[in-house]
Amino acid sequence: MSYVQDHLSRRDFLRNTACTAAATGAALSSSALAADVPAGKTPALPYGVLGRTKYPVTLVSFGAILIADSIGTRVVKAGIDAGMNLLHTSMTYMKGKSVPAIGELFKADKRYREKVFLCLKSFTPDKDQELNEMLEALGTDYTDVLLSTMDKPDPARLETIQKAQESLKKRGKIRHTGFVCHGDMNGVCEMVLEKASDFFDVCLLSTAPLGLAGDRRSPKADEQTQRFIKNLKALRSKGVGILSMKSGAKEASRRGAEVFGPHVKAVLAAGCDSVLTSINTLDQVGMIRTLKLQASTTPADEQAAAEFSRSRGNACMMCGQCSKGCPNGVPVADLMRIRMYYREYGWCDHARSEFQALGRNLPALTARCSDCTVCGRACPAGLANSLLVQDIASLFA
Numbered sequence: 001m002s003y004v005q006d007h008l009s010r011r012d013f014l015r016n017t018a019c020t021a022a023a024t025g026a027a028l029s030s031s032a033l034a035a036d037v038p039a040g041k042t043p044a045l046p047y048g049v050l051g052r053t054k055y056p057v058t059l060v061s062f063g064a065i066l067i068a069d070s071i072g073t074r075v076v077k078a079g080i081d082a083g084m085n086l087l088h089t090s091m092t093y094m095k096g097k098s099v100p101a102i103g104e105l106f107k108a109d110k111r112y113r114e115k116v117f118l119c120l121k122s123f124t125p126d127k128d129q130e131l132n133e134m135l136e137a138l139g140t141d142y143t144d145v146l147l148s149t150m151d152k153p154d155p156a157r158l159e160t161i162q163k164a165q166e167s168l169k170k171r172g173k174i175r176h177t178g179f180v181c182h183g184d185m186n187g188v189c190e191m192v193l194e195k196a197s198d199f200f201d202v203c204l205l206s207t208a209p210l211g212l213a214g215d216r217r218s219p220k221a222d223e224q225t226q227r228f229i230k231n232l233k234a235l236r237s238k239g240v241g242i243l244s245m246k247s248g249a250k251e252a253s254r255r256g257a258e259v260f261g262p263h264v265k266a267v268l269a270a271g272c273d274s275v276l277t278s279i280n281t282l283d284q285v286g287m288i289r290t291l292k293l294q295a296s297t298t299p300a301d302e303q304a305a306a307e308f309s310r311s312r313g314n315a316c317m318m319c320g321q322c323s324k325g326c327p328n329g330v331p332v333a334d335l336m337r338i339r340m341y342y343r344e345y346g347w348c349d350h351a352r353s354e355f356q357a358l359g360r361n362l363p364a365l366t367a368r369c370s371d372c373t374v375c376g377r378a379c380p381a382g383l384a385n386s387l388l389v390q391d392i393a394s395l396f397a
């Protein structure tokens, strides 16, 4: 029997993750939760509960990575008016224009700030300056959750984040604790579960390791997927609210409700509370309003989600394995993520700013790749290799 035959079909996988989700309480319906929501706070769109925060978060939430200027402000307003009630941004998005564009709305009408669960990303947990600048630009005193970046299982950074967030919470600048990972997803989740399982209220994770992207069937890819499912389940059982990113939602939304709806259902069924989607057009907002996410998943939904996944090819699983053994210290996983932004998503400006933030002489580092095959052998998705790494390293150099 071949390896492929020996393993689950995609449809089986989607079914299994849905069963797992139901068994762990991940599949949530608004009717089951309505009693927990304070009067007058019931979201206008289908919602679940964001872990121990108990916040009734809409199943699709607003990612502001492409928001800038007054047009962006209008789109954010439309999204909140449509009912989306979780908003995520960062000082780095759109070369710093995302935060002020949202601030324009919040300052013009403070009710918009109160209508959302605000999630801010933090790169420098040991310094208040980054958060203070964002809060000032947004015209608010606090964020609902701070998502501090942890891209590898580094206990020292974890400790720094815990101390900083405890202090921020005492001072009323954050309501809930959180982390976001763009690198070694399984390694970071496992470190959090081992050392800080009761600390974080919310996490923002790439759901690419779930295997929703592409049709990978290598033993290494399956191992990453199974570990990730186990980690998601463990985090959920600890009450951590889980936000999904980089599932392919933006591309699915471009293809319309008949693809986006089934894709979102598949991600939620795998154990996430809300699917963060980068939104930058009024059409997207209009499409999201029409989704019937509470309806049961049908065979047609499963087929649409599976076809969408297959159509994307083998996307990066964001597992961080390619960076681990590089003899030249090349941040291969970061480069592969930047490539995804640039080539797959078409986010050229964001890719450029992430590239510049690496602050390394990458062409010089990758010039030493020669015939090295370390990252290629480590990559479970069969993506990384020296030629590709050299190509990305020269993109914005």
Ligand code: SF4
Pocket: 325, 326, 327, 328, 329, 330, 332, 366, 368, 369, 370, 372, 373, 374, 375, 376, 385, 386, 389
């Ligand atoms: S091919 Fe280059 S980037 Fe990849 S591991 Fe080898 S030296 Fe590092």
Ligand code: SF4
Pocket: 315, 316, 317, 318, 319, 320, 321, 322, 323, 332, 333, 336, 378, 379, 380, 381, 382, 383, 384
């Ligand atoms: S390129 Fe491969 S090894 Fe590197 S993060 Fe992506 S899937 Fe993992």
